[in-house]
Amino acid sequence: MSERLNLYDFAPDRLRSELSGIVSPPFRIKQIEEWMYVRGVDTFEAMTNLPKETRAALAQRFTIEFPEVVEITPPAPDGSRKYLFKLSDGNRIESVYMPMGERTSVCLSSQAGCAVGCTFCVTGFFGAGRNLTPSEILGQFFTIQREHAVAPEQMNIVFMGMGEPLLNLDNVVQSLEVFYRTIAPKRITLSTSGIIPGIEALAALDRRPNLAVSINAPDRPRREEIMPITAKYPLDGLMAVLRRFPLEKGRDITIEYVLLAGYNDSREDAAVLARLIRGLDAKVNAIPLNEDENLPAWMKRPSEEAIDDFVEALVRNGVQVTVRRSKGRAIAAACGQLRGKNQPLPRKSLVRYAAEPAVKRESPSHRRAGERRR
Numbered sequence: 001m002s003e004r005l006n007l008y009d010f011a012p013d014r015l016r017s018e019l020s021g022i023v024s025p026p027f028r029i030k031q032i033e034e035w036m037y038v039r040g041v042d043t044f045e046a047m048t049n050l051p052k053e054t055r056a057a058l059a060q061r062f063t064i065e066f067p068e069v070v071e072i073t074p075p076a077p078d079g080s081r082k083y084l085f086k087l088s089d090g091n092r093i094e095s096v097y098m099p100m101g102e103r104t105s106v107c108l109s110s111q112a113g114c115a116v117g118c119t120f121c122v123t124g125f126f127g128a129g130r131n132l133t134p135s136e137i138l139g140q141f142f143t144i145q146r147e148h149a150v151a152p153e154q155m156n157i158v159f160m161g162m163g164e165p166l167l168n169l170d171n172v173v174q175s176l177e178v179f180y181r182t183i184a185p186k187r188i189t190l191s192t193s194g195i196i197p198g199i200e201a202l203a204a205l206d207r208r209p210n211l212a213v214s215i216n217a218p219d220r221p222r223r224e225e226i227m228p229i230t231a232k233y234p235l236d237g238l239m240a241v242l243r244r245f246p247l248e249k250g251r252d253i254t255i256e257y258v259l260l261a262g263y264n265d266s267r268e269d270a271a272v273l274a275r276l277i278r279g280l281d282a283k284v285n286a287i288p289l290n291e292d293e294n295l296p297a298w299m300k301r302p303s304e305e306a307i308d309d310f311v312e313a314l315v316r317n318g319v320q321v322t323v324r325r326s327k328g329r330a331i332a333a334a335c336g337q338l339r340g341k342n343q344p345l346p347r348k349s350l351v352r353y354a355a356e357p358a359v360k361r362e363s364p365s366h367r368r369a370g371e372r373r374r
């Protein structure tokens with residue numbers, strides 16, 4: 001591991017003060033900031049308008065390196081590619097490049113694992129991991145952006161990879177401030193499992209990314225079953241904080257809702273969800289479950305018919321809804337499938353999830369996975 005500090009880990013103020021002792025005249029500092037925050041270079045050598053001696057002096061004291069790319073999957077049919085990075089302490093994280101016509105999205109990880117432990121999520125299954133540093137967050141983005149030579153103005157960023165971004169708020173916000181140099185806040189979306197103090201902290205910022213919240217169940221008992229964090233941050237408290245969340249003109253909160261066959265995907269569930277979010281400037285993003293061998297056997301993706309029924313019922317209840325046809329399923333890069341791969345898979349005996357859902361729906365229409373209902 002390198003002893004030298006990584007300049008990408010410094011907040012811009014600190015960067016300037018650290019550099020002012022070494023670099024002169026002051027306009028050189030501006031040039032360095034431009035190379036880092038706008039161009040995202042990862043060697044001092046690349047800063048070609050700086051004198052050689054300045055570059056050498058910087059390299060002696062600091063680094064600007066990014067996590068090492070250890071694997072890039074071949075493109076999935078939809079063009080997306082998964083990037084596996086190795087961090088300097090050996091941890092592995094994943095990011096996803098998603099070309100989408102005019103725009104390109106990059107899905108970033110915020111932690112090397114996730115302590116929140118949602119039972120339908122593979123990242124959660126593999127457990128907690130440390131917070132990523134700003135250089136590790138920025139590095140995922142700039143590595144992918146530079147490799148594909150996409151202009152920053154054409155990029156969207158989503159914090160929907162591994163980890164809970166609001167449990168790593170300081171480093172995420174510091175990274176956001178760098179991204180804002182080239183990417184408008186409305187082009188950046190942060191997805192959270194509903195960490196109430198973190199949402200309040202976001203609400204207090206001058207500039208905010210779009211907020212997406214993983215609700216995933218229409219009521220407290222079911223949310224508590226699949227998202228144990230609900231016991232700590234209850235659903236009614238979460239909804240209250242969302243109602244207070246300041247929204248810029250034209251923006252909505254995205255309510256993410258993972259569809260689990262026979263569990264939370266009925267027409268009645270859609271009606272209850274619509275009631276839950278009534279009065280909120282929100283749109284629902286329904287995410288049919290991405291199945292995985294590490295998830296409990298009862299967790300299945302609903303049939304296309306069931307997905308359509310659910311969406312139709314939401315629309316009839318006045319809710320705006322889109323369905324996330326997850327990119328990258330073929331390469332296990334879809335939502336909830338990121339695990340920092342090549343980490344050993346757990347033995348079957350370690351599987352800690354219930355074989356059956358504990359919370360049955362009260363309505364008589366509790367179905368087995370895939371069963372058709374009207």
Ligand code: SAH
Binds near residue numbers: 121165212213258336
């Ligand atoms: N920790 C944050 C962001 C990362 S998860 C959060 O939970 O919001 C990004 C999204 O993937 C969340 O909406 C989550 O509900 C969803 N997700 C997790 N596992 C999934 C799976 N197996 N299939 C489909 N979506 C999943």
Ligand code: SF4
Binds near residue numbers: 161192193
């Ligand atoms: Fe963590 Fe999000 Fe996965 Fe839940 S869904 S375990 S919060 S990464």
